[in-house]
Amino acid sequence: MMDDLKELYQEVILDHSKHPRNFGKLDPCSNEAHGYNPLCGDTLNVFLNLSSDDVIEEILFDGKGCAISIASASLMSEIVKGKTKVQASTLFDKFHDLVTKEDSTLLEDDDMERLVVLAGVKQFPMRVKCATLSWHALQSALNGNKDTTTE
Amino acid sequence: MNKISSFDVERIREDFPIFLEKIHGKRLTFLDSGASAQKPRVVLDAVQKAYTETYANVHRGVHYLSQQSTELYEGARKTICAHMNARSVDEIIFTKNATEAFNLVAQSYGQLALKPGDEILLSYLEHHSNIVPWQLIAERTGAVVKAVPIDSNGEFLMEEYLKLLSPKTKIVAVTHISNAIGTIVPVKEVIKAARDKGIPVLIDGSQAMPHMKVDVQDLDADFYVFTGHKVFAPTGVGVLYAKNDWLEKMPPYQGGGDMINRVTIEKTTYATGHSKFEAGTPPIVQAIGLGVAIDYVNSIGFDAIAAHEQALLSYATEELTKLNAVRIIGQAKNKAPIISFEMEGVHPHDIGTIVDQAGVAIRVGHHCAQPLMDFFDVPSTARASFAFYNNTADVDALIDSLKMVQEFFG
Ligand SMILES: Cc1ncc(COP(=O)(O)O)c(C=O)c1O
Numbered sequence: 433m434m435d436d437l438k439e440l441y442q443e444v445i446l447d448h449s450k451h452p453r454n455f456g457k458l459d460p461c462s463n464e465a466h467g468y469n470p471l472c473g474d475t476l477n478v479f480l481n482l483s484s485d486d487v488i489e490e491i492l493f494d495g496k497g498c499a500i501s502i503a504s505a506s507l508m509s510e511i512v513k514g515k516t517k518v519q520a521s522t523l524f525d526k527f528h529d530l531v532t533k534e535d536s537t538l539l540e541d542d543d544m545e546r547l548v549v550l551a552g553v554k555q556f557p558m559r560v561k562c563a564t565l566s567w568h569a570l571q572s573a574l575n576g577n578k579d580t581t582t583e
Numbered sequence: 584m585n586k587i588s589s590f591d592v593e594r595i596r597e598d599f600p601i602f603l604e605k606i607h608g609k610r611l612t613f614l615d616s617g618a619s620a621q622k623p624r625v626v627l628d629a630v631q632k633a634y635t636e637t638y639a640n641v642h643r644g645v646h647y648l649s650q651q652s653t654e655l656y657e658g659a660r661k662t663i664c665a666h667m668n669a670r671s672v673d674e675i676i677f678t679k680n681a682t683e684a685f686n687l688v689a690q691s692y693g694q695l696a697l698k699p700g701d702e703i704l705l706s707y708l709e710h711h712s713n714i715v716p717w718q719l720i721a722e723r724t725g726a727v728v729k730a731v732p733i734d735s736n737g738e739f740l741m742e743e744y745l746k747l748l749s750p751k752t753k754i755v756a757v758t759h760i761s762n763a764i765g766t767i768v769p770v771k772e773v774i775k776a777a778r779d780k781g782i783p784v785l786i787d788g789s790q791a792m793p794h795m796k797v798d799v800q801d802l803d804a805d806f807y808v809f810t811g812h813k814v815f816a817p818t819g820v821g822v823l824y825a826k827n828d829w830l831e832k833m834p835p836y837q838g839g840g841d842m843i844n845r846v847t848i849e850k851t852t853y854a855t856g857h858s859k860f861e862a863g864t865p866p867i868v869q870a871i872g873l874g875v876a877i878d879y880v881n882s883i884g885f886d887a888i889a890a891h892e893q894a895l896l897s898y899a900t901e902e903l904t905k906l907n908a909v910r911i912i913g914q915a916k917n918k919a920p921i922i923s924f925e926m927e928g929v930h931p932h933d934i935g936t937i938v939d940q941a942g943v944a945i946r947v948g949h950h951c952a953q954p955l956m957d958f959f960d961v962p963s964t965a966r967a968s969f970a971f972y973n974n975t976a977d978v979d980a981l982i983d984s985l986k987m988v989q990e991f992f993g
Pocket of ligand 1 (some may be wrong): 810
């Protein structure tokens, strides 16, 4: 039992949840979206500055959430900075597989290697949405939508 | 059923087969009865028996099984009628849950009585199911929804209520007990004040029925609603008690079989009493199970149940208070055994996941009471809710598992 929990709440996750990186509001910004998880009532806001050639130049997020959702948002913000819109979408797909598919060994790049700390949520199906909330919000922001829910 | 003379919780736990289950290899600590209660063997057996030995549709056959089934189904109605002290079985309507009962009253009473500018008075303690149906009918009729505020302990503010009651108020709909924080609302006073002004009152008894004896005549409620699955009965059945005067005046909620007197293509005349509001094949076996569940709790007795549960509530409150960084949300003077709490620096979802690994089942989230959560300015809380089958070992397991949470996040 402790093993599953330790797998879920790894040091990196606890660290990012207690000291989230890129936490705050970006004002003004080119794109933003509000992610809402109706299951728990948590919200995460993602703010971006997207360059003319669709590169994420700046990203900040804020909101309230559990350790998993805050850590995931924090890690995401570090990883997608400097990526193009298309690259970020591809990463989201891979990340989604990582947290939902049983034997996803998609560790072919450094980014996924950093995200693998979140693979533990697979054992906790009710928590997958916590891990993906920020990514859904990012996706919405990139697509120019304002609001998104995990439902 | 044998009368259980003195309250023996260990003996009672044996009536609930779920307690034989291991959760993640651990003893089950079930502290989520507020969401839905576990089922005693007598209820499970009655359900099984109703399907295997006496099953047929009700009210529509002259054959043996249909009569058996009808007798059992109507017998359950009698049990509930006696338990709530309704005047007549005509006043006991089976619905599919509490939610359907609220929608029934909102739509049907709303159609009868609500006009633009009329007011529907709720409270900040309400479950979404006693808010949203009123908003829907308000939108359709032009009526306005208002809510009685609470104080920082989660206490229903009687003076504010009295101020909000106005000639425009056409119905008051408040909960007997808050599912999120356990506040017991003095509903008798609430009803009395409205009665003096000729305003009907609906009480949401979903959380009250498992913990206390409710007498609808003593309360003088116009409508009293509860849901079966929280009183140790199967899912899929709820009850609306309604004064017969209203049932006569209110238009049907749904049309269909069983609720008619005579149908022609041009016009239908309706059945009376509960039948008018029970369209279609009802939740037959679930209702039978509900009758048995009510008999079962009465065999234990609400005096014994309340004494045991209040002792658990005090013990749990005391132990939680000893934990650093735990804040109990909702400190009303009179509370049901429901405790909402926050832990500093730890989100309720993380608490829920970690204690679950220790076999401890609690509810985390907004408890379908977002206006209440907004009042306390929290998106969600962790909630431990007790039933008479809980014991002090359950409280100890909760506290130990919360210490584990603190270790993780410490
Ligand atoms: C106070 C209260 N009212 C109403 C309900 C709704 O019950 P149901 O979902 O069975 O209709 C609940 C249960 O969640 C409740 O706790």
